[in-house]
Amino acid sequence: xxxxxxxxxxxxxxxxxxxxxxxxxxxxxxxxxxxxxxxxxxxxxxxxxxxxxxxxxxxxxxxxxxxxxxxxxxxxxxxxxxxxxxxxxxxxxxxxxxxxxxxxxxxxxxxxxxxxxxxxxxxxxxxxxxxxxxxxxxxxxxxxxxxxxxxxxxxxxxxxxxxxxxxxxxxxxxxxxxxxxxxxxxxxxxxxxxxxxxxxxxxxxxxxxxxxxxxxx
Amino acid sequence: xxxxxxxxxxxxxxxxxxxxxxxxxxxxxxxxxxxxxxxxxxxxxxxxxxxxxxxxxxxxxxxxxxxxxxxxxxxxxxxxxxxxxxxxxxxxxxxxxxxxxxxxxxxxxxxxxxxxxxxxxxxxxxxxxxxxxxxxxxxxxxxxxxx
Numbered sequence: 001x002x003x004x005x006x007x008x009x010x011x012x013x014x015x016x017x018x019x020x021x022x023x024x025x026x027x028x029x030x031x032x033x034x035x036x037x038x039x040x041x042x043x044x045x046x047x048x049x050x051x052x053x054x055x056x057x058x059x060x061x062x063x064x065x066x067x068x069x070x071x072x073x074x075x076x077x078x079x080x081x082x083x084x085x086x087x088x089x090x091x092x093x094x095x096x097x098x099x100x101x102x103x104x105x106x107x108x109x110x111x112x113x114x115x116x117x118x119x120x121x122x123x124x125x126x127x128x129x130x131x132x133x134x135x136x137x138x139x140x141x142x143x144x145x146x147x148x149x150x151x152x153x154x155x156x157x158x159x160x161x162x163x164x165x166x167x168x169x170x171x172x173x174x175x176x177x178x179x180x181x182x183x184x185x186x187x188x189x190x191x192x193x194x195x196x197x198x199x200x201x202x203x204x205x206x207x208x209x210x211x212x213x214x215x216x217x
Numbered sequence: 218x219x220x221x222x223x224x225x226x227x228x229x230x231x232x233x234x235x236x237x238x239x240x241x242x243x244x245x246x247x248x249x250x251x252x253x254x255x256x257x258x259x260x261x262x263x264x265x266x267x268x269x270x271x272x273x274x275x276x277x278x279x280x281x282x283x284x285x286x287x288x289x290x291x292x293x294x295x296x297x298x299x300x301x302x303x304x305x306x307x308x309x310x311x312x313x314x315x316x317x318x319x320x321x322x323x324x325x326x327x328x329x330x331x332x333x334x335x336x337x338x339x340x341x342x343x344x345x346x347x348x349x350x351x352x353x354x355x356x357x358x359x360x361x362x363x364x
Contacts, residue, residue: 003231007282010239018246022254 030197036182037195043177044190045093048170050114053083053091058215059192059208061090064097064178066186067106068134073127075187078201082208089212096174097186102139104171109141109148111167112158118151125151230286230358237292237354238277244347245274251340260327262306266344269299273351289355296355300348306341 037044044062063079065072083090098104106126113122125147126133133143149155161167181188189196191207248267251257259267273295280288308314309328332340 003235003284004282006235007238007278010235011242011278014239014242014246018250021250025250025254 026197030195033182033195033197037190037193040180041193043180044095044193046095046173046177048166048173050094050110050119051091052094052120054088055091057086057089057091059086059090059211060093061204061208062093062095062190064095064181064183064186064188066097066099066103067110067123067126068100068103068130068136068139069186070130071185072187073130075201076124076127079204082201082205085205086208086212089215090208095177096171097178097183097188098171098175099186100134100136100139102134102141105139105141105162106134106144107171108162108167109144109153109158111164111170112161113148113151113153115161116154116158118148118153121151122148122153226361227286230360231281231284233354233357234277234286234288235281237296237351237358238274238281240347240350240354241270241273241277244270244344247343260332262302262309262327263340263344265302266299266306266348269295269302270344270347273299277351286358286360289358293352293355296348296352300345300352303341303345303348307339307345310339310341 045060061079061082063072079092083092096103096107098107109126110119110123113119126144129143129147133140133147145153145155145159148158189204191204192211194207196204196207245267248259248263248270252259273292276288276292276295279285280292305314306327310332312328327341
């Protein structure tokens with residue numbers, strides 16, 4: 001065999017080995033994620049969590065969510081689309097994974113909004129204007145409150161509510177479940193108790209659709 | 218020197234060049250696997266070693282393909298600087314050089330215990346071994362005229 005053929009074959013084999021190892025690793029990770037979720041189903045949905053969608057829905061999407069996370073912001077429009085495609089079949093449970101500085105304060109704005117029945121509009125506003133308040137080093141929560149006010153929140157009351165100990169408890173309980181389920185990135189999704197192993201709006205849609213079709217009519 | 222002698226040693230020289238390339242490819246893909254697939258973020262010293270290992274994988278591929286043993290002259294400085302960084306990193310990892318205190322936001326520590334693959338092999342030592350092997354192989358690949 002001549003040298004050039006050896007070089008080309010070696011290069012191709014190295015890339016093939018790399019791809020094989022990548023696929024193998026991803027499969028192992030997916031298996032592990034499924035095993036963790038299956039062994040700790042009780043950590044997925046808690047009574048205190050906000051829910052978007054009908055209580056009778058057969059498919060429950062759980063999102064581990066951080067209001068300061070850019071990927072959560074980018075995921076929000078497709079997520080709304082998925083929920084709109086299955087208005088009676090799917091619901092979204094939001095769990096807080098306050099990984100960034102100021103995220104916990106933003107979560108308290110959301111919880112205050114929930115008390116006033118303004119959860120969804122305030123969530124949409126915080127995400128839409130996330131670039132102006134959620135700098136990871138220097139978050140500006142006053143701007144977040146201002147955007148929440150524009151979305152219809154009574155912020156005088158909201159700021160008083162934000163000091164409620166139960167909001168802190170919610171954050172702490174969710175943080176415990178984040179640890180138990182080994183959630184390290186946001187958003188992390190679970191559909192009917194199974195982890196979304198391939199990240200992206202399209203895989204999430206496919207998974208929700210599969211679960212909707214599986215459910216007894 | 219007879220003609221057949223120089224042909225044989227010419228083959229050996231190419232083999233050394235080829236070995237240097239294979240080591241560079243293995244190290245580069247290994248680093249990419251740990252960083253991109255396993256998701257272990259590279260520390261700043263790791264980044265600097267990558268900056269010298271990745272070009273070696275490309276440069277030596279072209280040299281091996283063309284049978285250009287003169288490439289050692291271009292590749293050896295890359296390997297030498299990479300080796301120096303990996304050597305410094307290894308000393309840091311082994312604890313011979315103290316690491317300055319860094320704020321938490323600056324990424325993973327270069328001396329932390331999880332700088333390993335498969336839980337046992339320390340990455341700084343592997344990197345040092347790879348740069349060293351490449352440098353030795355490159356010196357072996359030098360054409361006689363350059364000695």
